[in-house]
Amino acid sequence: MAISSPGIGSNLDVNSIVSQLMAIERQPLTALARKEASFQAKLSGFGTLKGALSQFQTAVRSLSDISKFQGMRVTPADTAIATASATATAVAGTYALEVTQLAQAQKLATAGQASSTSAIGAGAATTLSFDFGTIAGGTFDSVTGKYTGAAFTSNGSGVKTVTIDASNNSLSGIRDAINKADIGVSASIVNDGGSSPYRLVLSAKATGQTQSLKLSVAGDATLSSLLSHNPADNTGQALAEKLSARNAEFKVDGIAVSKATNTISDVIQGVTLNLAKTNSGSPTNITVARDTAAVTAGVEAFVKAYNDISKIFKEAVAYDPDTRRAAILNGESSVRAIEAQVRSVLSAPVAGGAGAFTLLSQVGVSLQKDGLLALDNSKLQGAIDKNFSDIAALFAAAGKASDSLASYTSASVKTVPGAYKLEVTQLASSGKSVGSAAAGLTITAGSNDTLQVLLDGVSATVTLAPGTYASAAALAAEVQSKINGAEGFVAAGSSVTVTEAAGVLTLTSTRYGSASKASISGGNGMSSLMGAAAVVTDGLDVAGTINGVAATGTGQTLTGATGNAAEGLQVKVSGGATGSRGTVNYSQGYAYQFDKLMDTQLGTAGMIASRTGGIDTSLKSLAASRDRMTDRLAATEKRYRAQFTKLDVTISSMLSTGNFLTQQLANLSKNQ
Structure with a gap:
């Protein structure tokens, strides 16, 4: 037998003996490792379950949107004439559409210039003031692009300004300044190939007959002669009108309609029309119908989502008696509890009365013996045909008021x-200010042309265009235009309507509530516009x-x-x-309830978080026990090695003594 302890020679196999003893000592550590592996497997199982519940929530959350079950489908007979879309408020029916004119934006062009980059004028600071409104009366010369004897009435959307100076007083500089200002006008330069080929073209971004341009220029005289444009002034039209501002003109079921744009959403309830081509004399049909396919798809998606999560629950806690193998989460009471909560949602009818249906069975969805849902499509179709608008409340959160207002x-x-x-x-109610006397129709610069306006808590000063207005209505339009064009009010999203009755002006905020206010608080034109003692009333909630x-x-x-x-x-x-x-x-509805239940279960206070938190705590405890046990085993192994090394030395010494005695006895025998 080979010597196993270096330098000793007792033939005692210390390494083998200690290894076998330590194998026995390590058995508790092995059991602990198996326990750790089991906990880690459960964590993995809960992670998989959490992912499945998250997918379930995503599915039901999309179905908790009421629009999923109230869609309407609109089909134009000829999409070259118009395309269309519909909301849930649309009414099923067929509508005859005849388009005689498409809405059009106004386009104006300057006289030709020899260069697009050369300076125009002396570079003095110049203000371009753009107003939008309606051109009426008079005659229009399509060759010159000028009006004679026409009137211009502001639409009240507000005057917009652009500043030109020595840094941008070329044709291209003016173009860029207008485009950068984003005032509802786009500018471009067209080369017509003539001797002075470069023309600045101004296009209103909005279509409609109330979007014609009036352009006032204050500053450099050369710029004024190039750009000043007042369609109501026979000699003050520097620009030529190339395209006129027009409304869309059409008929719906024989009723004549005029709208500022080709996209119309307030003629057929819940339907948005996008006019693309005229078809005068040949009406085309627009058919609006309930989107029953979307409802069926929504219900099918609900059934699938529920069945998928039910199968996940079953697989998570499964046990095969033949193989005696259990799923990772078998025996976990928290999984059973979550499953029970999911099932309990379907056990109670939908309360509240926002819809005619309260049970899934009323729309063909029933719970089977195996715990899965089944869909009877014919029964669902019957429910859709009988009460389409109320199906949404069975799945989504929904509300309904009995009063039409x-x-x-x-x-x-x-x-x-x-x-x-x-x-x-x-x-x-809305905040408003009512004048105490008829407004003066003559506005004089520096005398009565400024107004300090307080609107919805924001204050701004506006300056009215001087002149004698033809009527109180024309003055009201000017006041409304200037107020609504003030930068502070535009930034705050505030606006007013200005009306007149017997010459007395009334300013009314378009907002409602206690924050709604509209008054003239100062300015040299306050008394001439509103009288000595205007009546100011704040809005009410x-x-x-x-x-x-x-x-x-x-x-x-x-x-x-x-x-x-x-x-x-x-x-x-x-x-x-x-x-x-x-x-x-x-x-x-049920989808909404499932969504909120998942919020709870997947949250930090949910059962999964609580159970995995407990497992994490156990794993930390096991890790601490493993460390202590490892330290103890190291000390034990050290002790065993010391003991058996000492034994090895003792045996070696005894063997040496025995050998010595044997030799001595042998010598004694020889001597006798």
């Missing part, structure tokens, strides 16, 4: 499904109750009170009278 807007996660009484004690509790009013919207079942329910009251206004029903 009140409408459900939205709800919060705290809103409880139900039917809530609505009472209005105050209607919303709508006020009332939802579910018998005072709601919060903001503009025209009432919001259910905090702590009430109707908390977060928003209802828009657009008109009507004060008093009882019927009820607002709110429902949470």
Whole structure:
């Protein structure tokens, strides 16, 4: 037998003995490793389950959108004449469309210039003021592109300005300055091939007869002679009109309609038409129908999503008695609990009354013995044919007001499904200022041409164009145009309407609510425009109750009170009278409920997070135990090696002694 302990020679195999002993000592560590592997496998299993639940949520969230089940389909008979789209508010039917004229934007051109880059004028600071409006009356010469005896009325959208100076007073510089200003006009340069070929072409970005241009120039005289353009001034039209501003003219079911654009969304309810070509004398049909295919696809997607997650649950906890093999999450009570919560959603009818259906079985969806859903397409089609608009409430969050001038807007996660009484004690109004006397029609520069306007909390100064206005209506249009064109108001999204009655002007904010304000607070033209004591009234928020509790009013919207079942329910009251206004029903469909359940289960406080957190804690504890055990095993192995090394030395010593005695005895025998 070979010597296994270096330098000893006892033939005691210390390494083998210690290895065998340590193998026994390491058995608890092996068991611990198996336990760690089991926990890691469960973490992986929960990760897979979490991914499946996330996919389920994505599917049901898309189905919790009410538009998925209320789509309308619109089909033009001739898409060369018009294309169209529809919203859920469209009414099924067939409409005859006859287009006699397409909407068109005005185009104006300057006189030809020898160069597009040479300076025009002396470079003095010059302001180009663009106003948009309607040209009426008079005659138009298509050869010269000029009007004679016409009138121009501003559309009130606001005067826009562009500054030209020595840095940009060439034709190309003017083009770039106008385009950079983004004022609703695009500029380009056309080379007509003549002796002075370069022409600046100005195109209104918006179509329609109220989008004709009036261009005033203050500053350099040369620029003024090139660009000043007032279609109401027979001798003040420097530009030639190449294309006239026109409305789209068409008929729907024989009713004549005129619109500023070729995209029209307010003629046929819920339908947007995009006119592309005239067909005068040959009407084409526009057919609007319910998009039943989209509803069927939505219901099928719901059934598939539920069945997919049900199969995932089954596979996660499965056990095969033949092979005696269990799935990773078999025995996990948290998985069973989540599955039970998912199933429980389908066990209760949809409450709230926002739709006619309350159970999936009413639209052909039934729960089978194997726990999966099945769809009866014929029954679903019957439900679609009978009550198309109410299917959405079975899947999505939906609301419905019984009053035609009140409408459900939205709800919060705290809103409880139900039917809530609505009472209005105050209607919303807009801030306004009413003059105390008829406005003076003569505006004189530096005398009565400025107004300090306070609109919705924003203040700005505007300057009216001097002159004697033909009527109070014309002056009202000028005031409205200047106010709505002020940069501060445009940036704030605020605007006014200015009207007149018997010469008295009224300014009204287009907003509703307590933040709505409109008044003339100063300026040298305040008294001549509004009189000595204009009556200023701030806007009011709508006020009332939802579910018998005072709601919060903001503009025209009432919001259910905090702590009430109707908390977060928003209802828009657009008109009507004060008093009882019927009820607002709110429902949470099955897809919506599943989405919110997944929010809970996939969140930090959900069962999966709680269980995986517990597993992580156990793994940390096992890791600490493993470290302690590893340290102990190292000490044990060290002790074993020391003990058996000592034993090895002792045995070696005894062997040496034995050999010595044997030799001595042998010698004694020889001597006798």
